Amino acid sequence: MAVLVESHPTLTEAQRALGSDGTYLGGGTLVMRDVNAGTVQGRILRSSDPALRQIRASLDSVEIGAGVTMAMILAERDLAHLHPVARAVGGPQIRVMATVGGNLFAAHPYGDLTTALLALGARIVTAGGAQRPIEDFLRDRERAGLVAAVQAPRPREPRAFGFLKVSRVKPKGVSVLSIAAHLPRDGGRLRGVRIAFGAMGPTPLRAQAAERILEGATLEPGVIARAAAAAAEGLDPPTDALASAWYRREVAGVHLRRLLERMT
Amino acid sequence: MSATDQPMIDFRKQYFADERDDNLNEIGKPTRRQDITGHVTGRSPFYDDHLFEGLLHMRCARSPHHAARIRRIDTAAAERMPGVVRVLTGRDVPRNLNTLLSLLDFGIDDEPLLSTDRVRYRGEPVAAVIATSEARARDAVAAIRVEWEPLPHVLDVEEAVKPGAPVVLDIYPTNKFAYHGRYDHQKLRFGDVEAAFRQADMVIEGRYQMSPIEQAPMETCGAIAAPEQNGRYVCHTSTQALFFSLATAAKTLETPSSRLHFIGGTVGGGFGGKVDSIHEPLAVLGAMLTGRPVKFMWDREEEMQVGAPRGAERWYLKDGVMRDGRIVARSFTGYFDSGAYTRLSSYAIIKGVGHLPGPYTIPNVSADVYCVYTNRTPATAMRGFGITGVDFAIEAHMDKVAEAVGMNPIELRILNAYRDGDMKAHRRIAKNCALIECCQVVAEKAGVKLSPAMLAAASTRDGGGERARLPTHTATDEKGRVQGFQASSYAKKGARPPAPPGAPALPHAPAARPAQPGAAQPAPAAAPPSVPPSAPTAPRAGAMRFSSLSGFRRR
């Protein structure tokens, strides 16, 4: 079957034209590979909608267009907290192409940025303008439709957000696992803790057992140790070419502890 | 000197200076490579840079099973798909059975280009689509319907050699290659290891596993073939073995080699993975049958999972050691995981056995090394072929020996190192040795203090004499004797397998193609014992032999 590329001026039109047989192409780092392998065929839809490539920051939140690339994030001062995350995605050639929207749909072991967005409690804005929490989106992302933008709170202080990626190949390797932690503090106590793990399940997942231990606590060694011990609870790590489920589960707490220690 | 102070490279010209004339005009000069400008500017032409009008693309349909019988291959739907020019199966291959080393007169033909009746590893090709684009070829491959009957499979070398294990290749019923028509393994016997183990102060054993490894060239394997003038075919190829590939194509296509014009020479990395000559015969066959240029090239996934890796190896080592660190006996049991076919593993084992027991003079050495068939991707050559795996085993083991005798690991090597004039286990005198000097240089660089005796040791001194003697007694045995294999390395159990019924005559095929015994009717499953199997008297059409003598006979 041939590949037919359609370009649509707005995302809404692209969504309308998508149907059940179309494939939307963002930056192309994932879809083009499938096109080349013949596993994606038929209609490929693109959109030149300029809104997709906008970044709008306010004091406490930021809206990032789905077509914003990792390289654009790295060039944006208001997204400083996401720079370590964007830099962890591929090499320079990938980063100038890979988009926020694509990352939201990336299958394991990709999706490091999505892990960070999950920890931040982002909201996903779909083509029609509807908004939903990122957890809901990840639960059925195959049916979610096209994403227009992501809204994410901005951490109030640099140490409130941390990201760590474990890979076998430096600097460009894919994730054995990644961890993002959002630890807002209120009078020394952690309030609204969110911890997300990447490559530890079919999509990025929250480590809710660790979150419960940290919530309302102070970031001290005993608390960190207990959170680390509970890190893998509720996660569903896969076995793949990079690491076994056993290994991922075994070191999840070690790496969470190291990340939390960095954030004290 | 700390690590950071040390030069990244230095030449220790003082060693062996009297054996060299360092005043030559060109030799020893750091001359810039002839091809480097082309390489770094992206201008060097590789095989895939050759453009042909009307180029067709070939892709294979492959087995999803580790082992299965093929009940039926239905290519009808694929053939009707847009852009599909032709679909090849094993019946289109004039001589659909080969073993690479038949060119060196070694081994029995065991591997089809496209399997017709049975598959022995996941990824084994059973059909090849030729289409106007790669995408169309992919689509048509997906439309090929194969009825499989999955068979029991075996993936572990030691499981495979157990009685009752699934048989991978019927010609090797115990899943082991037959060496010299005599044994199911290659033997090395030098002295009497068992007697020496009894006299040793301690015996140290170990088990080591070398992993299968991908050669990982930047350029994936492939070939483009096209009709040339005068009934010839040109083939641009990534091969790292030009006449190996040419002769393999000539043999399997039953075509005189003079009709093949192979061009290669600049290759985007080989590391051993471009010897197997998989692509050239099929690309040329495609060009013959379509009259058009045909490219057959692996994608990265095929390169990694279908392309032959460096095979896995399992080694058992046993050392008899004296308290002062002298190793008096060393025995090896090795299993090469050849995968489903022989390719080059049988050869690597002989190379490896000639290398044992490593760079040490040990008076009693024994090895049993098996080339084992399993239901995995066939293994092939890679940098250090036959040596890398066992060197890992030997040197990891040496570390254990050093610890057991409480010796500095570098001194243990120097103490046991081979020297000029020593008798080696393959019964040739060592010369041109330099292991001791390498150890001394590294010790100096790393600040490891060696004893005066170890510092004074030299490869050119204290070898030979007693150490040059052959063992007074060598323990030999008949373990692993095989029956039914001929000593001649081209031994076949019975006649040459018949060509598949209806094997086509290729366009421009030589008129005087020799008759193929048995081609008219399949040989009966069990011939009456009174009738000797017909000798392969017919010349091997198109095949060549490149060794200087009939290979690997008994002396």
Place this chain on the structure above:
Amino acid sequence: MALHRGRGFAAINYPIGMNLGGDPSQALIHSNPDGKFTVALSAIDLGQGMKSVTRQIAAETLGVPVEDVYVDTADSDTGPHDMGSFASRGTHRMGNAVIMAAREARSVMLEAAAEELEVDAADLVTDGRGNIHVRGAPGRSITTMAASQAAQFKQGRTIAGRGIFLIPLSDVDPDTGEMTPVSTFAHAAMLVEVEVDDETGEVTVTDMKSAYEVGRALNPRLVEQQLRGGAWMGMSHAAWETTEPYYPQRDHGPVDFNTYLMPGPGDLAPHHISILERPAEDGPYGGKGPGEMCANPVLPAVVNAIYDAVGVRIDELPATPEKVLRGLQAQGGARPKKRL
């Protein structure tokens, strides 16, 4: 958490110019109209520098500058038979074939020069800079170009040479393994330093110190290229690479360079190389073949270093973080040895 440092050592030798096939390597050389030389081979340049090393060997033997020699590889219509570039045969075997071809071509060139200079060819020498002169009398000279052109366009001679290197097949004794697999060996010793993370099992190679004996280093830069790249490959084999991560099971086989693991630039360790040169009797100008062997000492040196650091023996490659971690857990944590 603790990082443990360890050092591991290994020493190896390597058979050069395998002859178990008994097949020859061949070369043809001829002079072009402009007095330059073309070497025609069927050998393959895989990036190892086949073209360059044979070019230097041809220039040295012909007695002409390397700029005057061009090497053409791997066209079966023009290059004489050669099975291929593998088994450390390129430099050793093809180099010898090139020497033989170059000697024959040189003798024709000297005969042509002798005719032009009206002297005995036996009295002529080359200076390697493009001149042929009477031994002891540099004034009586002719350029190699002039001699070549005189041969072709005046004297009616072809300046050409044929070379073949053939060692008859070695038999192998089925009962004892007696054989003559090769005629020479290269050597190496390697000390690797690692850091092992005792909570994650991660291994970082921090430094490599080596000594490689390669016969005569025919081209020091090509030798260094091989040793540096080869040692990287050894490190990669030791702790990263495999096509079957759960061998002998075939599940989860990598299909791309994201899942097929090899160390990246950030994983590289400084590698301090020393080169020793003990010429091989039958090697071309004493050269061996550095390319194949250079990875081999790194594999055992890495696992020995891991043991030195934390007391865990990794006998199954690759030494993944998982295997190291399982080893650490089995023995109840790191047990540093610090023997080196």
